[in-house]
Amino acid sequence: MESFRPKALLVAMVVLPFAGSVQAEQVATTESKSNKRLLNEVVIIDSAVDPAAQTGASYKVTKEELEQFGYTDINRILRDVPGVYIQEEEGFGLRPNISIRGAVAKRNSKLTMMEDGVLIAPAPYADPAAYYFPYSGRMSGIEILKGPEVLRYGPHTVGGAVNLLSTPIPDAEQGQVDVETGTFGNQKTHAWYGSQEGQWGFLVETYRHNNSGFQQIDGSNRDTGFAIQDHVVKLRWRSSANATFAQQVDLKAQYSEEVSNASYIGLTDADYRANPTRRYGLTELDQMNNRHSLFQLRHQIALADEGVLTSSIYRTDFFRDWYKVSDINGQGVGGFLYDANTDAAKQDILDGVAAATIRVKSNARDYFGQGIQSEYSDAFYVGSVRHEWLFGARYHEDEVSRYQPADTFSQDANGNLSYVSTSVVGAGDNRVGEAEALSFWAQDRMILDRWQITTLLRYEDIKTLETRYSDGKPRKVVSGTPKRFNTDELMAGIGATYALTEEVTLLGGVHQGFTPAGAGATTQPEESVNWELGGRYRSGDRSVDAIAFFSDYSNIVQDCTVAAPCTGGVTTGSTQIGEAEVFGLELAYRDVLYRRGSWSVPARLTWTWTDAEISGSAISGSGDPNIAESGDGLPYLAEQMVAVTVGLDNGTGWASYLSGTLRDGVCIAYGCGRVNDPLLGTDTFWTFDLASHYQLTQNAEVYARVENLLDEQAIASRSPAGIRVNMPRYAGVGFKVSF
Numbered sequence: 001m002e003s004f005r006p007k008a009l010l011v012a013m014v015v016l017p018f019a020g021s022v023q024a025e026q027v028a029t030t031e032s033k034s035n036k037r038l039l040n041e042v043v044i045i046d047s048a049v050d051p052a053a054q055t056g057a058s059y060k061v062t063k064e065e066l067e068q069f070g071y072t073d074i075n076r077i078l079r080d081v082p083g084v085y086i087q088e089e090e091g092f093g094l095r096p097n098i099s100i101r102g103a104v105a106k107r108n109s110k111l112t113m114m115e116d117g118v119l120i121a122p123a124p125y126a127d128p129a130a131y132y133f134p135y136s137g138r139m140s141g142i143e144i145l146k147g148p149e150v151l152r153y154g155p156h157t158v159g160g161a162v163n164l165l166s167t168p169i170p171d172a173e174q175g176q177v178d179v180e181t182g183t184f185g186n187q188k189t190h191a192w193y194g195s196q197e198g199q200w201g202f203l204v205e206t207y208r209h210n211n212s213g214f215q216q217i218d219g220s221n222r223d224t225g226f227a228i229q230d231h232v233v234k235l236r237w238r239s240s241a242n243a244t245f246a247q248q249v250d251l252k253a254q255y256s257e258e259v260s261n262a263s264y265i266g267l268t269d270a271d272y273r274a275n276p277t278r279r280y281g282l283t284e285l286d287q288m289n290n291r292h293s294l295f296q297l298r299h300q301i302a303l304a305d306e307g308v309l310t311s312s313i314y315r316t317d318f319f320r321d322w323y324k325v326s327d328i329n330g331q332g333v334g335g336f337l338y339d340a341n342t343d344a345a346k347q348d349i350l351d352g353v354a355a356a357t358i359r360v361k362s363n364a365r366d367y368f369g370q371g372i373q374s375e376y377s378d379a380f381y382v383g384s385v386r387h388e389w390l391f392g393a394r395y396h397e398d399e400v401s402r403y404q405p406a407d408t409f410s411q412d413a414n415g416n417l418s419y420v421s422t423s424v425v426g427a428g429d430n431r432v433g434e435a436e437a438l439s440f441w442a443q444d445r446m447i448l449d450r451w452q453i454t455t456l457l458r459y460e461d462i463k464t465l466e467t468r469y470s471d472g473k474p475r476k477v478v479s480g481t482p483k484r485f486n487t488d489e490l491m492a493g494i495g496a497t498y499a500l501t502e503e504v505t506l507l508g509g510v511h512q513g514f515t516p517a518g519a520g521a522t523t524q525p526e527e528s529v530n531w532e533l534g535g536r537y538r539s540g541d542r543s544v545d546a547i548a549f550f551s552d553y554s555n556i557v558q559d560c561t562v563a564a565p566c567t568g569g570v571t572t573g574s575t576q577i578g579e580a581e582v583f584g585l586e587l588a589y590r591d592v593l594y595r596r597g598s599w600s601v602p603a604r605l606t607w608t609w610t611d612a613e614i615s616g617s618a619i620s621g622s623g624d625p626n627i628a629e630s631g632d633g634l635p636y637l638a639e640q641m642v643a644v645t646v647g648l649d650n651g652t653g654w655a656s657y658l659s660g661t662l663r664d665g666v667c668i669a670y671g672c673g674r675v676n677d678p679l680l681g682t683d684t685f686w687t688f689d690l691a692s693h694y695q696l697t698q699n700a701e702v703y704a705r706v707e708n709l710l711d712e713q714a715i716a717s718r719s720p721a722g723i724r725v726n727m728p729r730y731a732g733v734g735f736k737v738s739f
Helices: 007-016 063-069 072-079 148-152 267-275 333-340 344-351
Strands: 058-061 085-088 098-099 112-115 139-145 163-167 174-180 187-198 200-209 226-238 247-260 287-303 307-327 358-381 385-403 406-411 417-422 430-448 451-469 478-499 506-516 526-539 543-558 574-596 599-616 638-649 654-663 687-695 698-708 715-717 730-738
Touching: 063 139, 063 654, 072 085, 072 139, 148 430, 148 451, 148 478, 148 506, 187 226, 187 730, 200 307, 307 333, 333 344, 451 506, 506 543
Parallel strands: 112 163
Antiparallel strands: 058 139, 085 098, 139 163, 174 187, 174 730, 187 200, 200 226, 226 247, 247 287, 287 307, 307 358, 358 385, 358 406, 385 430, 406 417, 430 451, 451 478, 478 506, 506 526, 526 543, 543 574, 574 599, 599 638, 638 654, 654 687, 687 698, 698 730
């Protein structure tokens, strides 16, 4: 396909405002917003109800939908969203791998992840593939944005943006306590209290979640669960009602900790068939420890009739140490688990009946990200064309510092581990990646009768530096020449909606996708041209979104990690895969199927079909399924995804919901279709969840829920090393009180 030229959109942005008869600029009077209005949370989706409000495809998981099943697993929440792909890892959603419209799912590295409109990834430029995702159990909503308007956010625009909405400060004194207990030793407590008194508002919130896990470690009484605590404090000041300009200042501070006895190592096929929840004894010491803190200060001021200036400063700090088995007898765990399917000697080592040398690495990393951003929005008229425009800028810097020593243990023929030594840390495990970026973006939404046309520009100027150290001490003697890499990118997009009737809106758009490769990489950034075309229907309770998308990648980049090594087992930096084309269809349907008296039957359905192919690769004839060749598919990209939910609500305090999700089997390697290897695929399976709520009083509710109702166990993933299964049946009961 011919390359997309930003110059064409630059011309369009200049010409389109004057497409009608040019008259003296006039300010809207009937549509203007009072400069005394209250300024609330920052959202990225203007309206989930108004079909013309958003130019591109969007989806919002509302607070009410989150409460239906009370999920704490982000994977279970997002499977309701069309065009979003999930790769399971440990069954609880603590370390999700999320993809949007075919962008690679590893560690969410190809999506822009935000909380309350501010970047939340630990190092989105220097190291986008990081093990952090905010705990969804404390969120009040989740927004997913695709299409041209992702250029407003960035830096990752090849797929889309995810914005998590934290619990808002209430308008009046209010609080809630939600406790739940269930199988696997599950204990969850979520409590918050807040108020708005005069010009001041506040919120205090705590979220605690403990679980003993569903796996059993051979010969060990150590559990495989986790302990999480997450705390948030918010403070707000609003200007007085008679102020000349309405202003609001929001301060948010957050701190969380997690300890989870998680491992990279899964199971061989034979062991999975014998006991899908087994875990090998040599992984007994594997454990993740992390700490995360966040600080956000946001100021909003309403200027003129419709002008709003929003400015934020933010800082995130994240420390993680995943102490886990990295190699066995000198071989990486991914290759070792694969070989053990046919190598009896390696299977004996996993079973703990043969001696071996086990290396357990402390994968300790410190991250920080900080920045300042500002965006001004306003509106004006040129003739009869209304322009809603905005301009924004952000300066951001982030860093990842690795210092990763490894301990060597010997395993005897009884499966016992004995400490041997600690290795000197080499340059590959003793390095610092840094990035600084300057971003600018502009958007103009033009409204004329039934048309809305939105043009967008985004510019990223990125500088990265990776420094390695060779003396076994953090940041002492530099090893080799530091890797510097500078890149800048101008992206453009245009989208349009046309109100065919009051209920039906057509939409279409195209934008350039971009994602930086991270510090230490010498490859060019990932780039794509993304198209979408479809329509929306809104009438009463019924809504339908049907959208086709096409992503033309001119350069797919794979981040090389231990979980997803590149060719030759490389686990650092990145590599260029080649060109690819991803085509898909998305359908989202919501309705009330039946209503009589107070009774109702709400329902929703989402469906995604995807076809993806490597359209150009520099390599051919290698025979290695892990090396992409022309005609190959993309790993972990399901062809079919279906999610359906049906409820029964009597309107007087009792409601039940049943959800069914189809997970299509996927290939885990590019060349899975070229070779007949059952070890390169996952299972196709359905999962059903059930939840029921009963209102005891106006402010008190009891609920019960069951996840994986039929206790269906399947191969959900084969990464990072060996088979990973989905969570077995979970049953829990809870009590919620509001005040």
